[in-house]
Amino acid sequence: MKKSFAILATTATLACVLANGTAQAGATLDAVKKKGFIQCGVSDGLPGFSYADDKGKFSGIDVDVCRAAAAALFGDAGKVKYTPLTAKERFTALQSGEIDVLSRNTTWTSTRDSALGLNFTGITYYDGQGFMVNKKLGVKSAKELDGATVCIQAGTTTELNLSDYFRANNMKYTPVTYDKSDESAKSLETGRCDVLTSDQSQLYAQRIKLATPDDFVVLPEVISKEPLGPAVRHGDDEWFDIVKWTLFAMVNTEEMGIDSKNVDEKLKSDNPDVKRLLGVEGDKGKDLGLPNDWVVQIVKQVGNYGEVFERNVGQGSPLKIERGLNALWSQGGLQYAPPVR
Amino acid sequence: MADQQGGVAKPPFWNDPTIRSVAFQIIALCVVVGIGYYLFHNTQTNLQQRGIASGFGFLQNPAGFGIIQHLIPYNESDTYGRVFVVGLLNTLLVSVLGILLATFLGFVIGVARLSRNWLVAKLAMVYIEIFRNIPLLLQIFFWYFAVLRNVPSPRQSLELGDAVFLNIRGFYLPAPVFQPGFWVVPLTLLVGVIATVVVRRWAHRRQEMTGQPFHAFYAGLGLMLGLPLLAFALAGFPLAWDYPVLQGFNFQGGFVIIPELAALLFALSIYTAAFIAEIVRSGIQAVSHGQTEAAYSLGLKPGQTLRLVIIPQAMRVIIPPLTSQYLNLAKNSSLAAAIAYPDLVSIFAGTVLNQTGQAIEVIAMTMAVYLTVSLSISLLMNWYNRRAALMER
Structure with a gap:
């Protein structure tokens, strides 16, 4: 009984696979x-x-x-x-x-x-990755950011560059990782973090979306190739x-x-x-x-x-x-x- | 007659109900196995064709990104495998704390809902109706973006005696630093717990034999609190505190509860507590009023009636739906991704998936974790349910 069952299962599976042939990737252009x-x-x-x-x-x-x-x-x-x-x-x-x-x-x-x-x-x-901070902090360079809380967008190269940069410069940081770029920008604005890091073009783009863009400044350092x-x-x-x-x-x-x-x-x-x-x-x-x-x-x-x-x-x-x-x-x-x- | 019975021809095998049922089961199984194999094969071929990496080797690769809250030591050079554990522990942390808080809150409000005090009952009702009927995600956003974003910045922290600070970055508490010799405290605590159990058993036996009650509660309190405290004092207070200090941008040192955890925990437990309150109310109401009257006529006080008669019977009705609420809470904790709390879904099924591109492996692992957590809660609660269920003697 058990044996015949196993044979049956195998044949059914094989038949299924043969009938369907190899799976197609589907040409994008045709689609x-x-x-x-x-x-x-x-x-x-x-x-x-x-x-x-x-x-x-x-x-x-x-x-x-x-x-x-x-x-x-x-x-x-x-x-x-x-x-x-x-x-x-x-x-x-x-x-x-x-x-x-x-x-x-x-x-x-x-x-x-x-x-x-x-x-x-x-x-x-x-592009290249940069940092944006509130002018009130009085920070002039990314090298002064030891111990800062940094807002980032999850799943980006910036997340990885950030940790490389801080480690290379022997500095500590606390990451706060948001899914949406809007949320990380809002968090900089409300003070949840000291710094927002992203590609420089994005920082400029995010800045004009803030309530008071003039209170924020993009630091001169560019820490990566993007x-x-x-x-x-x-x-x-x-x-x-x-x-x-x-x-x-x-x-x-x-x-x-x-x-x-x-x-x-x-x-x-x-x-x-x-x-x-x-x-x-x-x-x-x-x-x-x-x-x-x-x-x-x-x-x-x-x-x-x-x-x-x-x-x-x-x-x-x-x-x-x-x-x-x-x-x-x-x-x-x-x-x-x-x-x- | 006998002749006729024996003369009935054996039905052909395709009409034999046993053979039929076995045959259909085999066919059904074959189809399931076939589809499963086809899906597996198809996926693998497609992955290969598009050159997408597969397998679990990525778990050994360095992750390279930071995580704000980790219960085990973690830094950027640790592996994706460790990220998985960090995320898992963060999920468990918020789930366990959430379950404890929601149960406590739910029981209090559920009992309050039945209070004879009009104000208390109505307040409980308002609480339930509000929090049960607003989507959980909105509540999480409310706590995170509306409430916890309005606390002051680090430099203007609300503080309590230079030791406890509250600001937008979190709730900072002094962290205990254990000195050598501290081990006696947990040891005596363990002794105290064991002694309490022994005393309670003895008190129970004595009451059954002689009818004399013994206040095991106070004895237990003394054993569990007094003994460790005494040992602590005798060992010369081997405990120091690490106070948070404002240094540069943030507070350094101490112990911090990040606002992401607080917001998620508040939202999860307050939301689930509303459901638990209703479950508790229905459980209590399911115990017939005759039980209360019987208890009163035996001379039990109202508190004793609740504790010894009503609650044990209500628990039988409460536990099964309570289990579902616990499961919901554990699964809802995955909404953490919305507010940057680094739970399993956020950092593993999100960031790690994104960095490695291995969606199938990562999602399968994540699903397996939730399944395991849910099944464990289920098993535990079922075991408790069997213990609390009516014993038919």
């Missing part, structure tokens, strides 16, 4: 095309990067990356749906297929690129290429002086580089599985990298962040894209 929009993971509210206004309309650099990808793929930057995620939730959301691209001021690290099964597609913003960029999951190289080249297209167009206003004019340009990039000559779009006018659509509907930067975090925004490291390589910055050729 995106089929549903007709990109599901984009963004932050839970960070001015300049991804922030929903009172009408629920998202804007920011991270949002524009997704819009650009939609413009390239569908010819319509509006075909994006957004999923606001906390830092802790973001990787699981991408791994599990809940979102197609994670564009949520995420630092590119080796663990995330390998063990987490992600692929970073490039760097949208070169290259922020969009990521996709492993298993679909075509999709990876599209998101990657969307970003490169934005940087390349800025470099060639193509922007949302003059793109139609530039279509008539004699410059072979411009012709190739805009799809007047050659089949660069088709190679990527995109319409040939993909770059035109990106620039027309979203803008080149410089436009996106200035509009969201630069001089055209309340944040007024300088280009700095994020200027083009030809202007002393780090933004550099491989050529479309």
